[in-house]
Amino acid sequence: MRSPQRHEGHKESKFSPRVVNNIRKMTASLVTAAKASGHRRALVLSGDWAWCLQAAQASLANTSLESVLWISAQAAENAWRMEAAKAHRSLGQEVDAIVFDAYSGFDLDAFGIITGAIRGGGLLLLLTPPLAAWPSFNDPEHARIVTAPYQVTEVTGRFLERLVGILRKAEGVIVIEQGKVFPSIPLVASGTRETNDQNLSDRPADSACRTEDQRRAVEAIVKVVTGQRRRPVVLTSDRGRGKSAALGIAAARLLQRGLKHIIVTGPRLDAVEPVFRHAQRLLPQAIASRAALHLPEAVMAFAPPDDLIRTSRPADLLLVDEAATIPTPLLERLLQRYSRIAFATTVHGYEGTGRGFALRFHKLLDERTRGWKGLRLETPIRWKSGDPLEHFVFRALLLDATAVPDSAVASVSPGNVAVERLDRDALVRDETTLSELFGLLVLAHYQTRPYDLRHLLDGPNLSVYVARYRGHVVATALLAAEGGFDKETARGVWEGRIRPHGHLLPESLAAHLGLEQAPRLRCARIMRIAVHPAVQGQGLGTHLVDRIIKEISAEGWDYLGSSFGATGELLRFWERLDFQSVRLSVKRGATSGAHSAIVLYPLSSSGRALVKRARERFLVHLPHQLADPLRELEPHLAALLLRRGAQTSPLPLDPQDWSDVLAFAFGRRVYEVCIAPIWELTWRALADPESEALLGEAERNALVVKVLQKRSWQEAASALGLSGRVQVIEVLRRALCSLVLHFGNEVVHREAERLARR
Ligand SMILES: CC(=O)SCCNC(=O)CCNC(=O)[C@H](O)C(C)(C)COP(=O)(O)OP(=O)(O)OC[C@H]1O[C@@H](n2cnc3c(N)ncnc32)[C@H](O)[C@@H]1OP(=O)(O)O
Ligand SMILES: Nc1ncnc2c1ncn2[C@@H]1O[C@H](COP(=O)(O)OP(=O)(O)OP(=O)(O)O)[C@@H](O)[C@H]1O
Structure with missing residues (x-):
């Protein structure tokens, strides 16, 4: 006798009560397994759209999954739904299940972000066209990829072909295909409880923390305040390792010890909500408002990063969550402005993959602060270690792609x-090359x-x-x-x-x-x-x-x-x-x-x-x-852009022009009455690569900021790091003397010597 799970395809495609029943049993089994192990599971429902929709509804009916988010342009009625393009708004949120509708387009960025929001014990339902036909499906995402004169039909299906191959083999991922043999329902592995319990017995000494990694992170943040100034800490981890919570726990600890003012920043207020939630957990007496926690004599408040730059807001500690999503120049200015900062950022998992960011940001920290400390949190909290869904997503999206090690090159x-x-x-069939190549792009x-x-x-x-x-x-x-x-x-x-x-x-x-x-x-x-x-x-x-x-x-x-x-x-x-x-x-x-x-x-x-x-x-x-x-353009960039080649013909300066330049260069007349020929000489001279050897960096920059960018004396002085107008004039005169000697003719040289002697 055939087992109830293994029917012939044509019967299953009709969506009979038996199909509904089987899908429910499968879901129940996956959810039980997920809950027992603290992992997430994935169920792929593959068929025509109407079948997928019915299958998903059957799957979700009567489960213990409470918060179910549909990432779809056309979800079931009354469902909680979000379009893939808005998935980044889910950062900081958590759900029991996601229904990801590939009929609305397989948006990889959204898939990466949203799967990281599913809790341990939760489920991913992936609705796809029939797997064999998916690579040739006219995916709505093709419209983003295609450029004229190509048609959307010319976008190839290599990525989807690879994805299907991975899906079919991935551990913890069950595929139910319309009209195909129903897969056997997996038994919940015995011993999974032990993994769970084992993790629990590893709980750290600090009872507010869930892992030893997190305890160390909290300790390091506290030290940012109690230790020497300008020693920021940078927490990195993959999704769900408790970084945001660590920021919140540390904030609570510090406020309890009497710290007065903590600012929390991040891409958006809702993205840093977990920081406030975990601080409040430990500060039950605190009064919460929309973007702050108030204690009688202390406050912890959110401020957007650009606000912190525009207005000067003092703080005893600045907490920066999701740092990779904040523009580097803003981070740089935060580093200048605040002497006690803790950053947290995700390494893998979504747009702006963090490893390339980490490389750049670490370089910046090396330049700006000597004693910064990096801490990596490895142990997952949102789900248990060894989570098959995380493994599948990493592999499918190449989030863990790595360039070849330094030693090999x-x-x-x-x-x-x-x-x-x-x-x-x-x-697409050569995973090693693909991973090395993508890993290189991510780094660079x-x-x-x-x-x-x-x-x-x-x-x-x-x-x-x-x-x-x-x-x-x-x-x-x-x-x-x-x-x-x-x-x-x-x-x-x-x-x-x-x-x-x-x-x-x-x-x-x-x-x-x-x-x-x-x-x-x-x-x-x-x-x-x-x-x-x-x-x-x-x-x-x-x-x-x-x-x-x-x-x-x-x-x-x-x-x-x-x-x-x-x-x-x-x-x-x-x-x-x-x-x-x-x-x-x-x-x-x-x-x-x-x-x-x-x-x-x-x-x-x-x-x-x-x-x-x-x-x-x-x-x-x-x-x-x-x-x-472009008045604020960095002078070295301006100089590079206007470089055009050796000056072969004589400069278009007549004797009167040279005389004006010399008059300023030798202190006989003020700059303001000699501007035009000085500009002409500067513009021509900087075009010639030889001027690089004639001028020091200070002289070249002075010519750019004052003569070409026409900044005020004060602005020029501050851009050049000089104390004021007199110093800028001194450097300009030096620069012009060098240019005169190189670009002027015999007559100009003689006049320069005469003026120098007087
Ligand atoms: C469209 C784009 O993708 S633009 C972004 C380019 N990519 C990046 O910035 C990623 C990180 N950087 C890199 O991958 C590489 O440094 C590249 C592609 C920019 C340059 O390749 P390299 O092999 O490093 O440069 P290469 O040795 O051929 O040329 C060196 C020259 O380029 C310049 N240069 C650019 N980047 C670098 C660098 N990281 N290190 C040293 N020199 C560099 C220097 O001026 C140097 O000239 P010099 O020898 O006269 O000083
Ligand atoms: N000490 C803790 N006690 C209770 N729950 C915790 C603790 N630390 C973390 N969590 C929970 O674990 C989950 C992941 O934590 P958190 O959001 O801080 O991780 P993250 O590394 O910032 O991840 P992501 O980048 O995905 O937001 C959240 O549900 C959080 O509430």
């Missing part, structure tokens, strides 16, 4: 790496998100390049095809009527630099480039770009380009590769705090004309922008 050089364009059908770009994994596997306009050493990925670049529009569309883009999704460079060149031709030409954009951190600065990035140029030069592209948050190192990197800077955004990016730059490299004669024109237009605007919207 020690002897890498441009001469011993092999550069190749990857066949993405092979890549802290905004790398799970979505990027799907994009790089399925984007029809993308190519993936790697440099390998002994088979390992040591550098990678992602190339996106852009432009190639017809005349009509190009005009629409130029007029700002059409904004084609994913055509960043042509659009920017047309809309910002007024180059109508740009959207017509074919552009390859280096969307991401990353070299293994252990071997950066050794020529690998240069080699990789060189090889890409060689490889694509016969493919009919007009130009290659890139857009990135401008830093001196990156501008120099592209300049050394002969890329021309053609744009700098007038506003800074919210997350990076940097102005974004565009650099271009021509690959055809039309491309050459475009790049030349773009550079000319950029240089027409740059002097005016520097004196207006």
Whole structure:
């Protein structure tokens, strides 16, 4: 006799009472197992939409799961529902079950965030199209991935194919497919209770804490206040390890000891709710208001990070939760402003994956504070160790992707790496390469998100390049095809009527630099480039770009380009590769705090004309922008952007102009009456790379901030770290004397000598 769970498919597809019954039994068994072990379980319901909906409803009826959140555009009636795009709002919340509806789109970022909100003992229900057909399903997410001229149907299903493979084999994940043999209902493993109990017996000495990790974290935060100033602590962990609670427990402890004023900051008030909840748990006498806890003589209050920068709010301790979601420049300013800070941040788990962030943030801490302390919390609290759902999500979204260890790349050089364009059908089957590659992107770009994994596997306009050493990925670049529009569309883009999704460079060149031709030409954009951190600065990035140029030069592209948050190192990197800077955004990016730059490299004669024109237009605007919207631009960046090549022809300064410059340089006249020729000389001289050797950093910066950016004497002095106008004038005079000697002719030199003698 067949077991009741193993019926023939065609009977199951009809959604008979027996199917309902089986699904209920399966759910009950999974929930019992989850509760016994303190883990979460996943149930995949795979079929047509109507079947999935009925199956999910059957599964959830009569369970002990109370809070059930549907991530779906079309959930069951009366369900608690959230659209995937808003999943980040769930940070700080917890649920018993999530129904994740892949028919509404498999949004990887949302999946990563939301699965971390399910408590131990809880359940993930994943509703999917029939698994065999899922990779070719027209997923609503394709609309985000596709760019013209491709159609959504051209977005490949490699990521989903990989996901299905992982789902089928994942431990703790049960798949029920419409019309297929019903899987056997797993027995609840004996002994799971022991795991639970064993964890309980490990409870730390501090009864407010749940794990020894958490106790240490609380102790470290308390020490931030009681120990030396400027010794921040940084708590890192994966989701649900009790970081936010640790902040709250420590706050309560400190308020109990008489600390007066604690500020809590984070991306949003609701995201830091657990901090307040855990503080209040230990301070029953405290009165809670919307964004604060009040004690008779003390307060713990929330403030958004930008508020803390704008207004000066004193605090005895600043607690920063979800630090990876706060722009680094803001964090930097918080570090300057507050001398006692504890940061907490998630390493894996959602948008802005934390490892790249950690690398950058640690560098910043090293520069700013000598004695900062890092603490990692390993033991999960929201669920028990060894949770199969966490394991599945890590694997599916490559949240634990790791670049190859430093030791494996020690002897890498441009001469011993092999550069190749990857066949993405092979890549999706090669987990080692995929993980090394994605791990590198996560390390190098802290905004790398799970979505990027799907994009790089399925984007029809993308190519993936790697440099390998002994088979390992040591550098990678992602190339996106852009432009190639017809005349009509190009005009629409130029007029700002059409904004084609994913055509960043042509659009920017047309809309910002007024180059109508740009959207017509074919552009390859280096969307991401990353070299293994252990071997950066050794020529690998240069080699990789060189090889890409060689490889694509016969493919009919007009130009290659890139857009990135401008830093001196990156501008120099592209300049050394002969890329021309053609744009700098007038506003800074919210997350990076940097102005974004565009650099271009021509690959055809039309491309050459475009790049030349773009550079000319950029240089027409740059002097005016520097004196207006780019007045605050860091002087070393301004100097790099206006560098154009050796000054071959004589400077357009007549004898009267030189005489004005000399008059100021030798203290005969004030700056204000010699401005025009000083500006002309500065603009021309800084264009010549030779000026780098002529001027020290202070002289160059003085020329930029005063002459080009036209800052007031006071602003210039403070930007240069000088005490006032007199000191700025001194440095400017020194700078101009050097320029006069290099760029002036014999007559100018003689006059300078005469003035110097007097
Ligand atoms: C579109 C984008 O993705 S832009 C973002 C680029 N990526 C990143 O910033 C991630 C982290 N950095 C990296 O992965 C790499 O450093 C890259 C890709 C920027 C450069 O590759 P590298 O192999 O380090 O550079 P390479 O050795 O070929 O060139 C060195 C030159 O670039 C500049 N440079 C840029 N970054 C670095 C760095 N991290 N270390 C040293 N030099 C650097 C220097 O000016 C250097 O010139 P110099 O030798 O005259 O001083
Ligand atoms: N000491 C504690 N006592 C009781 N419950 C706790 C304690 N510490 C943590 N928890 C609970 O464990 C769960 C995870 O804790 P918390 O939210 O602080 O983790 P987290 O590391 O900040 O995770 P995430 O980044 O996912 O928010 C929460 O339900 C929290 O209430």
